[in-house]
Amino acid sequence: MTYTALPQKPLALLVFLESVGNIAHIRPPRWVMATIDWLTEEYAKLLLRLYGAHRCYDRVYILEDADATGPKLVAALLELSQTHIVDLLLLAHGREGALVGHCGEHLIGDETFAQLQRIYEQSPQHLHLRAVYGVNCYGLSLAQRWLSLGAKASNGAFGVNWFPEPSLSVFLRHWLRGEPYSVAVMRSNWTADRWWRPILSPWRGNGAEHPWVQSSRQVVVGVRDVTLYTP
Numbered sequence: 703m704t705y706t707a708l709p710q711k712p713l714a715l716l717v718f719l720e721s722v723g724n725i726a727h728i729r730p731p732r733w734v735m736a737t738i739d740w741l742t743e744e745y746a747k748l749l750l751r752l753y754g755a756h757r758c759y760d761r762v763y764i765l766e767d768a769d770a771t772g773p774k775l776v777a778a779l780l781e782l783s784q785t786h787i788v789d790l791l792l793l794a795h796g797r798e799g800a801l802v803g804h805c806g807e808h809l810i811g812d813e814t815f816a817q818l819q820r821i822y823e824q825s826p827q828h829l830h831l832r833a834v835y836g837v838n839c840y841g842l843s844l845a846q847r848w849l850s851l852g853a854k855a856s857n858g859a860f861g862v863n864w865f866p867e868p869s870l871s872v873f874l875r876h877w878l879r880g881e882p883y884s885v886a887v888m889r890s891n892w893t894a895d896r897w898w899r900p901i902l903s904p905w906r907g908n909g910a911e912h913p914w915v916q917s918s919r920q921v922v923v924g925v926r927d928v929t930l931y932t933p
Contacts, residue, residue, distance in 0.1 A: 711787045712761070713759045713760050713787050713789065714782045714787065715750075715763070715789050716782055717763070718775060718794055718801065720770035720795070721742040749870065749871055750874070753878050759789075761786060767804060769804075770808070772803065772814035772817075776821075779831070782830075783829050786830070789835075790835070790853075792841070793837060795838060796841055796843075800812075801844070815851075831851055832853060832855075833854060833877075835856075835883075835887070836858065837866040839859060839861065840858070840861060843858065845921070854932070855923070857922050857923070859918050859920055862917050865918045867894075868894055869891065870890070872893045880930050883922065883928045902915065
């Protein structure tokens with residue numbers, strides 16, 4: 703089903719994009735990290751175009767490389783919120799209570815969230831967040847923080863998220879079609895499980911669930927039926 707009701711304000715998608723170039727905190731040689739960083743970021747931008755993000759959103763704003771920092775994130779959220787409803791897409795590594803920014807050296811954690819919280823509590827109209835979706839590790843530790851900043855819905859993995867794909871592509875396909883947020887997240891999680899369980903199950907042997915599956919499981923918090931076209 704496709705939803706066509708339009709919001710009162712135009713939509714903006716803010717993408718926080720920083721792969722760092724490592725996988726689950728494993729740091730390969732520098733040239734390998736640079737290659738992984740470039741490939742994963744270009745792949746993410748390709749997905750946004752492939753699934754129509756630039757058609758669905760009035761503005762797509764990407765913070766990547768040196769711009770993937772806490773101050774830049776705050777500035778972009780405030781700038782876009784002046785004129786748009788803002789959805790946030792987190793394509794970065796994460797730690798408990800934080801995002802990992804540029805080069806893995808910039809953590810977006812308590813300092814950034816405290817600043818946003820002060821702004822939101824003093825002038826809620828200056829921050830117009832709606833939906834926050836991320837493939838970051840430990841995303842669930844941040845989900846309630848996004849809600850406290852006015853977001854209607856957010857998601858997150860319990861621990862290390864081993865399955866950024868196909869999670870991201872499936873989520874984008876369903877969300878940009880206008881399906882409810884929770885449906886898009888759960889379908890992406892179900893698809894990731896279906897892909898990876900057969901690969902991982904031989905490593906367990908006793909039929910128990912592989913710890914990567916449990917660690918990567920996504921939880922939705924907030925208004926589960928918010929859609930792309932919900933004001």
